[in-house]
Amino acid sequence: MIWLTWRQLRPTLITAAVLLGVAAVYFVITGEHIRHTYSSDLSTCRSNCAQVLDNFAGSYQNLRALIQLVVHAVPALIGIFWGAPLIAAEFERGTHRMAWNQSVTPTRWLAFKLAGGALASAVAAGVLSLLFTWWAGPQDKIDASPFDWNVFGTRDITPVGYALFAFALGALLGLLTRRGVLTAMALTVAVYVGVQVVVATQIRPHIMPTQTMSVSVDAQLLSHPVDTTITGSASGPTVTFKVKAPAGSWKLSQTPVVDGSGAKLPMSAVQNCIEGPVQSQSDLANCLAPYNPHVGVRYDPASDFWPLQWYETGIYVALAGVLAGLCFWRIRGHRD
Template sequence: MIWLTWRQFRTQTLLAAALLAAAAVYLLITGTQLRHSYSADLLSCQTQSSQYTCAGLLNGLQTQYNGPLDLLELLVMATPALVGIFWGAPLIAAELERGTHYMVWNQSVTRGRWLAVKLAAIALASIVTAGVISLLMTWWASPLDTMSGNRFGTQAFNARNVVPLGYAVFAFVLGVTLGLVIRRTLPAMAATLAVFIAVQFLVTIVVRPNVMPSTTITMPINQTTMSQAARFDRSQAVTGPVTIDLPTPAGSWGLSESPALNSAGQPIPTSEVLTCWNQMISRGPLVIKGGNKPFGPLGACLAPLNLHVDVSYLPADRYWPLQWIETALYVALAALLAAFCFRRIRRSS
């Protein structure tokens, strides 16, 4: 059975190996260049007296690599889906469609053993494929991840470390399951893509933010906190809310942020901040330095109002537990689907 599985799957294996080799060459070459540029910029920062010059250098490096970063992340995120479509869906559907299952399932090898060998061998190949591309991507992007400090972003989280392995084994078994149920290859491939995307969307939006307890802190609005604010939005209507993006602790995942609240915990209307806002605008246009807007003076003006913002976030140390929990979730779903396949194949004709 192992030899037969290799004979049937060797073309896909060799193609995947060739694509991985090409990706590895590209990532190793460009990753080395990225690391060299990052080290040079850090060395230049140490000799610069201005923090804005240093921030400008690092921002420039991020801008230079943002395009390749987005494309590579999409490639890693697409790998499990491609595994499900081209390796999983045709595994049984193609046999059923061609009618070759009558011969295969009436040999000395039982249906259960046939399916077990197929699932084990190709699931292992799926894990290895996703693991290699994820490892290369994690290594390549590590300087950019260090600069951004945002490991919880959807693309960054889904394309790094161990979760792509869970995605790959789930997508593969999902494809096998849908192929067994639908019994036609192309519809099974389309259904695999649709269901895989739907599951990833639900897990990312619904499960991931709620699977671990979050931390909520109250941040006062004053000169210190406002000097770190990324955004200050006041409503066009004087009765509308005021929104302020205050930073969460380094490396954390910001989940939610309240509008500006007064000491009683009630949202304040825009009319209450207009005086301070107009005073800041009267001093001249806002000039961005080092990527930060000078909201400090606005915060000093607003401080006597005793305003605050409630911020909910996941601390940075929740990253790895969240990676392992999500990986385990996808592996568990794959195991349930595999159990369904073993039960279903015994009843198939």
């Protein structure tokens, strides 16, 4: 049975190995160049290091974004082209009967197919993620938060969990649709994307206990334009304070500006200050000081990154296990 499973998966596995080999060569060659450039820029810059590093990151920004899309897509492609046809194609061709009529039980047949495909899926996604995480490391240090959705899901170990889930999902949908390979492929894409959105937006922010902090809207805060903005609108002046969470953390939400009593800062107070003799953001802070304005920020600290990686990967691996269990439960009902 192991030999038969290998023969069936061999073309796909060889193709995947070749593609991973090409990717590895590309990542190693270009990654070494990127790291050399990064080290050189750091060693030669003087007072303008921030601008030099921004230029360095910007030169690779589009390429990194493109590769991120590819890494995002790989688990879905595994579910579509490895998982969905795994069983559905066998039923379409009727080749499952050959194994079942040779003293191989459907459960054993399914176990070997799922184990082989799951191992290949985990290795492919893991190797690609490892290569890309190393390649993008110098750029990520400059302009990427590890909690950004397009970073968190394409680095380190989460792609392995995504790949296992997508593979098991495709296998189950292929088993349910039986001879409908294309239907299973389409359903795999729809369900996988839906689960990804739900987990990223509704589950991930609540996995770890969050922390809160109160940030005073004072002259020190307003002296950093990157942290705050003052905009205008058709209905009049509007002040928006974009307060940053601690470095490396994941900002989840921010309260409106409130006064010392905890009530929302009245817009009339802001308008009076803006329309008055305010020449700078520092003047604005001094004008608002009697109200004791401050903003509440809820965030996950930087130390939560790896626990979140493990928890989310565990969620997807558990889901993959449940889907595999449903495959075994469903296969017992097939007799042809």
